Amino acid sequence: MDHFINIYSNHADQYHEMIAVEDVDGSLLPALENVTGLTGKHVLDLGSGTGRIPLLIHERATQVVGLELHWDMLSEQSEQCKARNGDWGLTQGDMRFLPFRNGSFDFVTAGWAIGHFTGWYSEDWQTQVRLVLEEMQRVAAPGGALIILETLTTGSLTPKPPSPGLAAYYTWLENEWGFTRQEIPTDYLFPNLEEAARYAEFFFGSDLADQVRANNWVRLPEWTGVWGKVLP
Numbered sequence: 001m002d003h004f005i006n007i008y009s010n011h012a013d014q015y016h017e018m019i020a021v022e023d024v025d026g027s028l029l030p031a032l033e034n035v036t037g038l039t040g041k042h043v044l045d046l047g048s049g050t051g052r053i054p055l056l057i058h059e060r061a062t063q064v065v066g067l068e069l070h071w072d073m074l075s076e077q078s079e080q081c082k083a084r085n086g087d088w089g090l091t092q093g094d095m096r097f098l099p100f101r102n103g104s105f106d107f108v109t110a111g112w113a114i115g116h117f118t119g120w121y122s123e124d125w126q127t128q129v130r131l132v133l134e135e136m137q138r139v140a141a142p143g144g145a146l147i148i149l150e151t152l153t154t155g156s157l158t159p160k161p162p163s164p165g166l167a168a169y170y171t172w173l174e175n176e177w178g179f180t181r182q183e184i185p186t187d188y189l190f191p192n193l194e195e196a197a198r199y200a201e202f203f204f205g206s207d208l209a210d211q212v213r214a215n216n217w218v219r220l221p222e223w224t225g226v227w228g229k230v231l232p
Helices: 003-011 012-019 026-033 053-056 069-082 114-120 123-137 164-177 193-205 206-215
Strands: 042-046 061-068 089-092 103-109 140-154 180-185 222-232
Touching: 003 012, 003 069, 012 193, 026 053, 026 140, 026 180, 026 222, 042 053, 042 123, 053 069, 053 103, 053 114, 061 069, 069 089, 069 193, 089 123, 114 123, 114 140, 114 164, 123 140, 123 164, 123 180, 140 164, 164 222, 193 206
Parallel strands: 042 061, 042 103, 061 089, 103 140
Antiparallel strands: 140 222, 180 222
């Protein structure tokens, strides 16, 4: 089983513990609102995981719906929603085939999800990603916004695509689909070095864990790309 699919299918609780200490400087919300305001909006979050984006925006948006393929992630998000006294919708599904009507949402997000297709479908990633983008556009209302968040490397002091496949995908988003990129720091701040190394190995692998120990990185540097597009 693919490393990430295994985590998303079987270790959602540990995954959420890790992302709970991400974005220590609070860069994500301003970056989203730099594309378009959230207040009063109806938002669909694709590949919603354990709720990273819904937890961030639910108090501002009028409606939030999270769609996630992996049941373990969706179950963890449900627990996080209850813990925050949240009230947003959750549905299990594939982001390439959305069960929503045309023009249902003002704001459609996909955080750290679509980029996996460049690895899972390395020979056919453009076809697979195109399905997602077309669905995002279909369910967005006229004048609505699309936002895609992806990694620009964890464990680097400067932002950069972590693989040639992701670099090609990011360029394609900008040149073929008209998305505009923001680059923001989303560092993790762990309580101690042991925790930093443990979570680095859990999600990113032993090489990053070794780098964390060598650099004494309790604060683990990370960069995120935020690609936005406002529809006519």
